[in-house]
Amino acid sequence: MLNDLGLKQPPNGLARTREEAVCIAERIGFPVLLRPSYVLGGRAMEIVYDHAHLDRYIREAVRVSGDSPVLVDGYLRDAIEVDVDALSDGTDVYVAGVMEHIEEAGIHSGDSACSLPPYSLNDDIIAEIGRQTRALALELGVKGLMNVQFAVRGTDIFLIEVNPRASRTVPFVAKPPAFPSPRSRPA
Structure with missing residues (x-):
């Protein structure tokens, strides 16, 4: 739909495992904005700057699974x-x-x-x-x-x-x- 309308979005992906989150972040490039898809109000949303930060976020802040994916968006600096x-x-x-x-x-x-x-x-x-x-x-x-x-x-x-x-x-x-x-x- 966005392509049909000529609209842009930051590079992004949906991760159902830690490994998928790492692959998406590497493809997009750090920093990335991570947020659980299963919460409202921005809870547990975080700007992640490197692999260690990504591992800590996945380990401590959220539950990542097939039923609880994490949204990974390219962070737009100076936006x-x-x-x-x-x-x-x-x-x-x-x-x-x-x-x-x-x-x-x-x-x-x-x-x-x-x-x-x-x-x-x-x-x-x-x-x-x-x-x-x-x-x-x-x-x-x-x-x-x-x-x-x-x-x-x-x-x-x-x-x-x-x-x-x-x-x-x-x-x-x-x-x-x-x-x-x-x-x-x-x-």
């Missing part, structure tokens, strides 16, 4: 993480807010602060993030709220995650008067 909240009826997509994380990419959004509007992204990047968000919503057939997380490095935009649901940032996006929510618009 800016962005959260987008949008609303779709399946035909039209309203991008309610584009929020720039204060912390570096790789820090879970629940542990970071955001700026609304973005403070360092130019208008072209913000417009492209909106275009990609709309394309994802329509391709996925989202009807309702959705949250998308991107990482921006230079002029490259990488898709990190899509959640077809309300996120913890929706109340913040709905508040600023410069960004009216659909509820606040006259009928």
